[in-house]
Amino acid sequence: MNYFLSEELRDIKELCAEIAEKYIIPARAELDEENRFPSEIMKVMADSDLCGIYIPEAYGGSAEMFGGGSLALCVATEELSRACGGVAVSFAANALGAMPILISGSEDQKKKYLPLLASGSRMAAFALTEPEAGSDAGGVKTRAVRDGDHYVINGTKQWITNGGEAQIYTVIAQTDPSRGARGLSAFIMEEGTEGFSYGKKENKMGIRASATRELIFEDCRVPVENLIAREGFGFIVAMKTLNRSRPGVAAQAVGIAQGALDEAAGYASQRVQFGRRIDSFQGIQFMLADMATQIEAARALVYSVARMIDAGEKKYEKESAMAKVFASDVAMRVTTDAVQILGGYGYMKEYPVEKMMRDAKITQIYEGTNQIQRAVIASALIKETAGGKR
Template sequence: MTGNPDFDLFRISEDHLALREAVRAVAEDKIAPFAADVDENSRYPQEAHDALVQSDFFAPHVAEEYGGVGADALATCIVIEEVARVCASSSLIPAVNKLGSMPVILAANEEIKQTYLRPMAEGRVTFSYGLSEREAGSDTAGMKCRATRDGDDFVLNGQKSWITNAGVSEYYTVLAVTDPEGKRGNNVTAFVVEKSDAGFDFGEKERKLGIKGSPTRELHFDNCRIPASRMIGAEGEGLKIALRTLDHTRVTIGAQAVGIAQGALDHALAYVQERKQFGKHIAEFQGIQFMLADMAMELEAARLMVYSAAAKSERNDADLTFFGAAAKAFASDVAMKVTTDAVQLLGGAGYTRDFPLERMMRDAKITQIYEGTNQVQRLVMARQLLKGLPAAR
């Protein structure tokens, strides 16, 4: 079958393999040594930030015409996966840069793209995404944040919740209702908001179970005036742009989940080959071997699903919505299972902070929740199936 183009999906290119090797070297040398301290002190992983900027892995998805390296969707997933393998908090730097800027890439005019993508591509700013609210999480169309037109400006009032890297990022894609009397879902518009805008502030940092190095805060808007020229796409098209964005970025959360699971499996494998009980290494016990086999099997299935979805993201395939949701849901469920089993394989040691497994288990949990809970992903998949997507093969 070698050389048959029908099988290209299952063969990673030499460039992607070289990229994985390069990212892994950066991650192990410049990110992993700080991961435990980042988690312990709930601090932003500045060492990882700097290393990602220096290596061009900070926002690899940005096209060359805007100062980026133009990495394809699979390459971006590999970057996120390899960073997440050692530190999930740090992997959110490239992941959220893509999430925050994807609406700009998909729908903004050329002036906005040049203004806001280039500084991020050069590593000077980060970009966050403001969609969810306290009472509008899964029900995004129920948002209350308002943007009222006033001449050549819009005035924002309201809040956004659960915003990743809030306070660190200089730029934010923010979704707000521009026509309160308009049809639900068709009355929302997307804007770029800058950290320095008057009337824009942040809530306190959330105290979280995991990903403690990535600050999560509310965005507060109190008569925050921004120019209408910062509108992304057409007025009223914001929610459609937001959902298109998630089709692409759910794939990156799948990649993050795969990376966390791979890191946990790596540590578990090393431990069971070293630990002895009853006179032999515990890796020699069949029960342990069965656990390892299941962990690796499910992890590889998740990786293939994520890579397949990444290929669809790159091509903008019609069934991306299904595959993006499937990759995110499946990979995150696998990550939760693999990290939990990895803790079990280390026994009492796995429950302590002397090993990174308990951190990985805590970090894995959020992948089942953010960018749409896995229950919502199943709704998305079911609706696509009922529409006839993906098509029978």
């Protein structure tokens, strides 16, 4: 389908496709097997100016050139995910880590950190999840206590994408436990801060090229100027960040699904059984047709939401959740069907579709499970109904 992407957005797509072909596809099986972070590929992306596509020109990026940056980030993430969801999320998680600064940071914070991220000389990560705080962000136990012109932070963050690889972390911590979610605050934490260390690297089912790690804070002293927005605004910062980043997860899902469809269609055109190419069998044809249709519908939704954000719409929580739910469910179905079409070969590691199926699963889980997304969508619906909008 022709989405009439601007020439600049097509440049992004082309460039990501080239990176995928030259660097990601040759390496993806090995990165997956060895659970290894793709540092060299991240360097290539930085050298290709891809790290600043969502950051405004004033802070060293190029977002204006692409009409805002949300669609740009989606196009890039989708194209990279087509080759490897793990490499793609390592790229996209930078934007997630940068988003609190971009959305709610002070001018000084933006000037200090965003250019480093736009050039790709530093990487970022967003740290919200804890062992006891997943879907329920109010359960965050990490504590930040004001001490003069510093905050002293103690606690542990879990399953942090780009953990150990990033140098700049945006961390959600509790400044007023009596207020629950309303007592959360967001901080910028730099690697090397005394008392900040990394825990174990996780051994995951999918997106194994990405680094997922624990962050451990033991009496970490963070200067007060690293507080994002104000005390007690942490939950809002986190929610705004996730609303903005969810189309990216959705784009990742679309890319993974497209990659799986490409493999399945290619295989079905080569594989001969009963003396015929298997794509001549209606059973396979209908599967491929459904896969393609679902992917296109998901892509159309994702691009529409991203365009809405780029156009300046302020309220997009519901739509962003819809894109994420729909695209990630599509990715899971399509990758499962791709494995089915490849049959026994699909189940083998020599072919990339089993990995795509493993990679797809996480898109239904992270940045808010699909159940939480449905709750978000439903609550928005209920509000609209109550407000007489329906």
